Amino acid sequence: MTGGTIDRDGIKAALARVAAGAGAAADELNAADGQLGDGDLGITVSKGFAEAASADLPEDVGLALLECAKAFQRVSSSSYGTLVATGFMAAAKATKGKTTVQADELTSLVAAARDAMMARGKGSLGDKTVLDSLDAVSKALEDAAAVDMADAALSAARDTLAAFKGKPCKLGRARMFAEKSASLDDPGQLAFLRIVEALAGRGGEGAA
Amino acid sequence: MKKILNRPDSYVDEMLEGFTLAHPEFYAQPERRVIARPGGGTKGKVGIVTGGGSGHLPVFTGYVGPGFLDACAIGDVFASPSAEQMAAAIRHADGGAGVLRLYGNYGGDVMNFDMAGEMVDLENDIRTTTVVLADDVVSAPKEEAEKRRGVAGMIYAFKIAGAAADTMADLDEVTRVAQKAADAxxxxxxxxxxxxxxxxxxxxxxxxxxxxxxxxxxxxxxxxxxxxxxxxxxxxxxxxxxxxxxxxxxxxxxxxxxxxxxxxxxxxxxxxxxxxxxxxxxxxxxxxxxxxxxxxxxxxxxxxxxxxxxxxxxxxxxxxxxxxxxxxxxxx
Incomplete structure (x- = not known):
């Protein structure tokens, strides 16, 4: 991400980092999800990124991101898996036909992913979901210079978790356990933080 | 459970095998869990695809045929097919004039068919439209009619949309007629x-x-x-x-x-x-x-x-x- 441009090889390297990070965080995410849901979020995220990391990616950035979306769909039909696939697909649409993407385009790609995921998941900002994390990251990237992007994304993902401490989830199954969900981190936001940490090469820095 | 089967996990695939063997004049299975016309999409005609779980025959895949549908994606019993299977069905239905997705209003099917439409748009430049059947009057009140589930009424929509496509009308026109049938x-x-x-x-x-x-x-x-x-x-x-x-x-x-x-x-x-x-x-x-x-x-x-x-x-x-x-x- 820091080279100023993103291409197929950059995506492949990033996917390998995220797959490793998601694999390491799988147990933690399953446990977090098990407090409110069916406890398979770690499986969803680790299987999804492992499949994407091992996919054969074309040189066209858009088509490469489409392969990531398909890989996620293939191994994970849960709602989080479908949402991640939707995010990849939105970014794929915006980059089809390009073999390199400028780093400063990342802001609009994250925003496009956020909007598509909101539309598909019928969620709103403030519901205490991964959408809030994406929104915070896309806004943080707007103000960041290319070299600071990783740091900006990382603190935005962390701040989102902190900001929702004590607030209830308003979407999905967690919504039915308002009191309990308020005292817990949203598992989707937590998963997103682990993904950003791995992307930035900062895995293992400790709990949020 | 008393059922005539070999293994529960081969139920759908063995069913589809027998289905195409019994009616080769109507049905071919060019890819696993995708049923299409034996000759593929008709050049210049709007394609019509549907999809959904098994367990409803003749719905969904039985209505592939001349004057009806062009292709269908088939899931496990009462489970949605994957977006990739739906995308494959869309490709097999395409005759170059775009493809109508015509299916029942169920969350998983809607999400997957939307994804499938985005896949074929990105990869194959196939234009798609959607008409969703929501005909079950007791599944939601009239004020929320768009939340109703799709049931047997879809066979009328298959028939009428298929006939509209056979007139070589364009995708928007076929979609309009299909929506009108669904609404009726x-x-x-x-x-x-x-x-x-x-x-x-x-x-x-x-x-x-x-x-x-x-x-x-x-x-x-x-x-x-x-x-x-x-x-x-x-x-x-x-x-x-x-x-x-x-x-x-x-x-x-x-x-x-x-x-x-x-x-x-x-x-x-x-x-x-x-x-x-x-x-x-x-x-x-x-x-x-x-x-x-x-x-x-x-x-x-x-x-x-x-x-x-x-x-x-x-x-x-x-x-x-x-x-x-x-x-x-x-x-x-």
């Missing part, structure tokens, strides 16, 4: 016994002797309310009353009616129901055109029946009567 359908179901999903091995719920489930869908789920079993005319009256409360018919109106078995109910009992349906519309003075009585949209071996009405104007009636053929329904 109203359905309601009832059941006497539940059904068993092969991989589950037992029914979700039981219906007591002397009871019936009203507001039955086509996925083996419980109905909306339970009642004591009544004579056929009383059951039929209640179903027709619910439909009429949602969509009134008047003197001189024309409609078609489908009296459908959910799987195990015999034709004999469907005709006892139809007899009463006909009397009710005779009283109103509305004319039934091309009534359908039989097994058109099922829920495995469930005992029960559904009634669907479709209000017809000249355009819909013309498309309903246009020639079409598949292994389960032949017109002209």
């Amino acid at each position: 359908c109203r359905s309601i179901g009832m059941a006497l016994t539940p059904c068993i999903v092969p991989q589950a091995g037992k029914a979700h719920f039981e219906i007591g002797e002397g009871e019936m489930e009203m507001g039955m869908g086509i996925h083996g789920e419980p109905g909306i309310w339970r009642d004591k079993l009544k004579p056929a005319d009383a059951i039929t009256d209640e179903m027709i009353d619910r439909i009429l409360a949602d969509r009134a018919f008047g003197k001189g109106d024309r409609l078609s009616v489908l009296v459908n078995s959910l799987g195990a109910t015999p034709l004999e009992e469907l005709y006892i129901i139809y007899r009463r349906v006909k009397a009710r519309f005779d009283d109103i003075g509305a004319e039934i055109v091309m009534p359908l009585v039989g097994r058109y949209a099922t829920s495995m071996e469930m005992t029960g029946a559904t009634i669907t009405t479709i209000a017809l104007d000249e355009e819909l009636e013309r498309h309903l009567k246009a020639p079409a053929a598949c292994a389960y329904w032949r017109v002209g």
